[in-house]
Structures are given as C-alpha cells and as structure tokens.
Amino acid sequence: MTVTPRSTPLGIWLIGARGAISTCLAYGVYGLRRGLHEATGVVTSGEPFSQLPLVTEDDLVFGGHEISTRDLSASVAELVSAGVLPAELVQACAEEGDLFAAATRPGMLDATEVGGQDLDPRSAELGALLPREQIKHVIADWDSFEAEHNLDGMVVVDLSSTEVRQESRDAWESLAAFEEELDGGRPQPASLLYAYAALSSGRPLVNFTPNISASAPALMELAEKNNVVHAGRDGKTGETLLKTALAPMFTHRALKVHAWQGYNMLGNRDGAVLADSAHRATKIENKDRALRELLGGGDELHTGVGIDYVPSLGDWKTAMDLIHFEGFLGARMTLQMTWTGSDSALAAPLVLDLVRLVDFAQRAGEGGALRAAACFFKAPVAGGTHDFHRQHEELVRWAKGYLG
Numbered sequence: 001m002t003v004t005p006r007s008t009p010l011g012i013w014l015i016g017a018r019g020a021i022s023t024c025l026a027y028g029v030y031g032l033r034r035g036l037h038e039a040t041g042v043v044t045s046g047e048p049f050s051q052l053p054l055v056t057e058d059d060l061v062f063g064g065h066e067i068s069t070r071d072l073s074a075s076v077a078e079l080v081s082a083g084v085l086p087a088e089l090v091q092a093c094a095e096e097g098d099l100f101a102a103a104t105r106p107g108m109l110d111a112t113e114v115g116g117q118d119l120d121p122r123s124a125e126l127g128a129l130l131p132r133e134q135i136k137h138v139i140a141d142w143d144s145f146e147a148e149h150n151l152d153g154m155v156v157v158d159l160s161s162t163e164v165r166q167e168s169r170d171a172w173e174s175l176a177a178f179e180e181e182l183d184g185g186r187p188q189p190a191s192l193l194y195a196y197a198a199l200s201s202g203r204p205l206v207n208f209t210p211n212i213s214a215s216a217p218a219l220m221e222l223a224e225k226n227n228v229v230h231a232g233r234d235g236k237t238g239e240t241l242l243k244t245a246l247a248p249m250f251t252h253r254a255l256k257v258h259a260w261q262g263y264n265m266l267g268n269r270d271g272a273v274l275a276d277s278a279h280r281a282t283k284i285e286n287k288d289r290a291l292r293e294l295l296g297g298g299d300e301l302h303t304g305v306g307i308d309y310v311p312s313l314g315d316w317k318t319a320m321d322l323i324h325f326e327g328f329l330g331a332r333m334t335l336q337m338t339w340t341g342s343d344s345a346l347a348a349p350l351v352l353d354l355v356r357l358v359d360f361a362q363r364a365g366e367g368g369a370l371r372a373a374a375c376f377f378k379a380p381v382a383g384g385t386h387d388f389h390r391q392h393e394e395l396v397r398w399a400k401g402y403l404g
C-alpha cells in the first residue's frame with residue numbers, strides 16, 4: 001500500500017507538557033529542526049524507517065495540558081543544570097519554546113490526587129467536573145489548537161505523572177459498561193478520560209506512562225470501533241530495556257536463572273512521585289512482569305525491583321542488577337551490572353519515534369493497538385513477546401511491509 005507524505009503540519013499534544021520528557025522532547029525537536037544536533041537515539045531516523053513517508057521534525061507543532069503552575073523555563077533550567085539540555089540549544093530555540101508555552105492549557109487533576117504546592121487551581125476545578133464535562137473540555141482545547149495552527153490532525157501523548165494504582169473495575173471491561181459509568185458520573189482516572197477523549201474524537205494516542213489509559217479493554221474496544229491507532233504502555237528506556245535484551249541470552253544458552261534483583265535510584269520529579277508506594281505499585285508491576293515471562297522458572301525464580309528517590313541525582317537514574325544463575329554441574333555464578341542514564345534523554349527520542357509511527361499507521365488506514373510498536377514499551381498493550389530483539393524484528397518487518 002502506498003501512503004502519501006504529509007503535506008500539512010501535525011500537532012503533538014503532550015499531557016504533562018512541562019514535565020521533564022516533554023520539555024526534552026520539544027527542545028530536542030527544535031534543535032533537530034535547526035540542525036543543532038544529530039538524531040542520536042531516534043530509531044526512525046535509521047533504515048528501513050527513513051524510507052517511509054513519516055512526518056518530519058519541520059512539520060510538528062507542540063501544545064499540551066499541564067496541572068502545575070511551574071513555568072516551562074523552570075523545567076528547562078532543571079534539564080540544563082542536569083547537563084541534559086545544552087544551554088545554547090535553549091537560547092537558539094527561545095522563540096519556539098515561547099510558542100509551546102503559549103499553547104499549553106490547564107489539564108485535569110486525577111480524581112485520586114490532591115496535587116502539589118504548585119497545583120494550578122484551574123486543574124483542580126477541571127478535575128472536579130463530571131467525567132463527560134471533562135472529556136468535552138479536553139476535546140474543545142484540542143479542536144481550538146488544531147484550528148489555530150491549521151493542523152491536519154494531531155497525536156496525543158500521555159507523559160503525565162504516574163497515577164495511583166487502582167483496582168480494575170468491571171466497567172472498564174467493555175465500552176458499553178464504561179460509557180454507562182461515564183454517564184452515571186463516577187470519577188475515573190485522568191489517563192482514562194484523556195484516552196477516551198482522544199480515541200472518541202479520532203485522535204491517535206501514545207501512552208508512555210504506566211497509567212491505565214487506553215490499555216483498559218473498554219478503550220481498546222473504542223479504538224477498534226473508531227479505527228484509531230494507539231500505542232502503549234510505559235516506555236521501555238533503561239533497566240527494563242536491558243533486562244529484555246539480556247534475559248533471552250540466558251534462555252538461549254540453557255542457563256538457569258535463580259534470581260534477578262534490581263534496584264533503581266532516581267532523583268527527578270518522576271522519582272519523587274514514585275517515592276509514594278501507591279504510585280510505585282503501578283510501575284513495579286510493569287517492570288517485573290517482562291522478566292518472569294522471558295525466564296519462566298515459576299516459583300523457583302526470585303525477581304524483585306526496588307525504586308528509591310535520591311534527589312541529588314536529578315535526571316540521572318542508576319539501576320543496579322544482580323543476576324544469580326546456574327550452569328553445567330550446578331556451578332553458581334553471578335552477573336552484576338550498573339546502568340546510569342539520563343531518563344529524559346533516553347525517553348524523548350522514543351516519543352518522537354512513536355508519534356511518527358502512529359501518525360503513519362493512522363494514515364495507512366490501520367486502527368487499534370499498534371502491535372509493531374511493542375519494542376518501545378514495558379507492558380505492550382497488544383501483548384506479544386517481551387524479548388527486545390524479537391520485538392525490534394517485528395517493527396522492522398512491519399515497516400518493510402509498507403516498502404514492498
């Protein structure tokens with residue numbers, strides 16, 4: 001099938017617009033546009049993806065929702081002092097940054113949250129509206145953004161904070177039951193409402209967070225029904241990427257893994273949110289599942305993930321893993337590794353990839369969960385293997401399918 005290149009700009013709507021990843025992404029794209037740095041870490045800049053008519057950085061317009069009153073310049077300053085965003089890049093792209101700041105609107109506070117000291121009071125008000133009114137409000141913001149910038153559509157990206165883990169509800173299992181609950185006015189996680197707004201208004205969605213968003217069966221059904229592409233859940237950027245690349249090696253060599261214990265320390269806002277056990281539970285679930293599936297091992301296998309907030313580390317996350325395994329004749333061995341990465345610099349290029357891929361898939365007539373994007377996520381919405389190499393091969397196969 002031939003997909004024609006885009007002739008009009010595409011909007012990227014970032015939920016959590018003044019967060020670390022959003023800030024890093026927007027300035028990273030502005031820098032690419034001005035030729036200030038290379039596209040290192042952008043998977044779609046390489047073969048075979050570069051042969052597809054994907055949207056280019058020149059055609060992207062940023063807007064977003066945010067619940068904090070923190071200025072974009074404050075988020076920028078954090079990343080500059082962490083050594084992630086070069087100060088010269090920020091200076092050179094000041095004009096674009098101002099446009100992004102002007103296109104950011106108050107988001108809706110999740111019903112289970114009280115918000116931090118810098119909570120935008122308008123977000124608290126929006127969070128207290130009935131779900132149907134919240135959805136209407138969000139869609140109205142998107143409609144006016146598209147009209148104002150003459151956009152031919154947009155991709156919505158959830159980059160908001162990790163929500164409190166909630167028990168699954170029966171009403172999330174089917175679209176009819178979910179819509180009935182919406183009509184009844186029962187409060188819903190903000191990520192579900194943003195996802196419903198996107199998919200019901202025909203806008204492709206990327207959920208980079210561990211939040212429920214479009215992974216609820218009701219929302220999966222909505223995406224299928226409306227033929228809207230979505231991809232998620234929980235970006236695979238650091239420790240889990242390493243785990244899912246390395247675990248298959250033990251399996252292929254018939255080595256028996258007894259224990260895989262990981263420990264993460266991070267100092268950014270995401271880390272501060274994850275310091276709370278109710279938020280952390282959402283994250284740990286995703287981090288642990290992949291390993292268990294790849295290694296099998298049942299009850300004999302011990303896996304564990306710890307996450308601690310260490311403020312002075314800022315955007316630099318350190319993950320330590322200890323793998324205890326057994327070889328021939330019962331010989332017991334260990335592999336210990338330490339990974340230190342900039343959370344935002346690892347995540348931002350993948351978000352750009354995902355926006356380009358879901359936009360392309362939508363234009364190609366696909367709908368529902370984008371299976372081929374599984375390699376980008378800790379808990380892929382469409383399921384499938386967690387083996388990073390096989391996931392990447394699937395993505396390449398998918399792209400080549402369009403190249404004939």
Ligand SMILES: NC(=O)c1ccc[n+]([C@@H]2O[C@H](COP(=O)([O-])OP(=O)(O)OC[C@H]3O[C@@H](n4cnc5c(N)ncnc54)[C@H](O)[C@@H]3O)[C@@H](O)[C@H]2O)c1
Nearest residue numbers: 016019020021066067107160161162209235237269270343
């Ligand atoms: N950095 C990574 O490598 C990585 C990997 C996987 C997943 N994630 C996830 O991506 C998300 C963003 O990470 P980050 O480091 O940019 O976090 P961050 O804390 O810097 O940014 C999140 C932003 O979302 C805003 N926000 C919270 N609730 C909102 C709502 N309901 N509506 C609109 N805005 C809201 C916050 O005020 C904040 O500015 C987190 O959920 C994180 O767990 C990050």
